[in-house]
Amino acid sequence: MPKESGKVRMYVCGPTVYDSCHIGHARSVVVFDVIARYFRSQGFEVTYVRNFTDIDDKIIQRAAMLGVDPKDLAEKYIREFHQDMDALKVDRATVEPKATDHIPQIIRVIRLLMEKGYAYAADGDIFFSVTAFSGYGKLSGRKLEDMEAGARVDVDARKHDPFDFVLWKSAKPGEPFWESPWGTGRPGWHIECTAMSSEYLGQTFDIHGGGKDLVFPHHENEIAQSEAAFGQPFVNYWVHNGFVNINQEKMSKSLGNFLLIRDLLKEYHPEALRLFLLSSHYRSPIDFTPQHMEEAGAGLDKLYTLLERTQTVLGTDDFEIKTESGDHWARFCEAMDNDFNTALGIGVLFEAARQINRLMDEATAAVGNDFQQQLMRQLRDIRKIGAVLGILTESPKDYFEGRQARLQEKKQVDVATVDALVAERTEARKSKDWARADAIRRKLEAMNVLLEDRPEGTAWKIR
């Protein structure tokens, strides 16, 4: 993916805040988080804008149902969004604008569209006229005449064309509203993105992202209104992430199978979730199953096991790296340069891990300076890759303690009992009573506890 003059300006469609975030939101947010991190790692100055749609029919509806103020509802879910994404170790966007904070900018764009003849009024509503914009349909490859308008939803009779969309909605009694030249009302869904992206990124910018489902009509409409209003190209690159299926089924409310981030994080490590979400190319659909999550978790365990081992071998984790980046980092970058191929990049990460393990396996007792330098250099690559993917951010000690704590509950392991048995076995081993030692090992295995006899003593972990 080509790049511009040291700076990257990207805009990603954020959530409509009327409900908790599910794993689908997580995928989108994590994918673009990694993209932003990668650009930064390459020395680009990244301006990353991710909006909150905090006024819309769904919010109003939900608020009415709950008998709360729409603004309070939106704020509650913005807080939740931040909690969830922080837990997922997602960096904050540079700017996180809310639609309701940009009403003047929205009105300005609509006025511009009216002046240029791309929009018309009908009662208190303002519509965008898709037939007035010649490029309509270019992103999604649709032609107006090919689409079966109103196939599933009745067409508003006031529209000149069925695909015209609302820029400004007049207020109905009891709804939140703002003053405008066309009377009190609120912005339609698409216009906020044009208003806010131009505000923070300019009228043309580099990357616009969002879920695949937004291609049509949302992004199509954004292009139309932006290019109509400003008379210049809207964005250079579109990036649309694929969906998350649950056990091969589309995640949907009607199936009742959607998974909230907060629930998932009770069971899985946030980095395991990230690793899973990044294990396929961002455009492909990805299938969430407990088994796939276990595998992602196993992979993460492997990487942390490696880090723990290097820490032991080097005697410290706090070393200054004076060497250049190695081949692994270069290969990782190559993968990322190819349309952000994180799946390939993760492959590089595991190859790096194997190489480091081999290096340590082959090292003899006489560990020289060369060895240390080489090890640190490769380790540095792993850390840099981890930093882009947003994984391996914890110390191995914290990671394994956390893992242990999480699993203790899940597998109902009683620490005191295990420790007692381990101590008993240590005694047995001292007196070379192997039969008894093995019996205890088997007993613990039946309790989902695996033993590891290390030089410094016996460690155990939960299967």
Next chain:
RNA sequence: GGCGGCAUAGCCAAGUGGUAAGGCAGCGGUCUGCAAAACCGCUAUACUCCGGUUCAAAUCCGGAUGCCGCCUCCA
């Protein structure tokens, strides 16, 4: 009806003209009192099928089959 995507080993998944990355699972080995971890080796001679282009195709073209998405709010 229109538009688009996908089909690679038991499972997941890279691969965008030169003969199949990586992970999980499995098997054999090294190490170990036994294990675990780690490493080494093995695990796709039909890359959904049928045609075509090419010296050469998982990769390009045409067709078939299957699965999925979008066209309505949706990450």
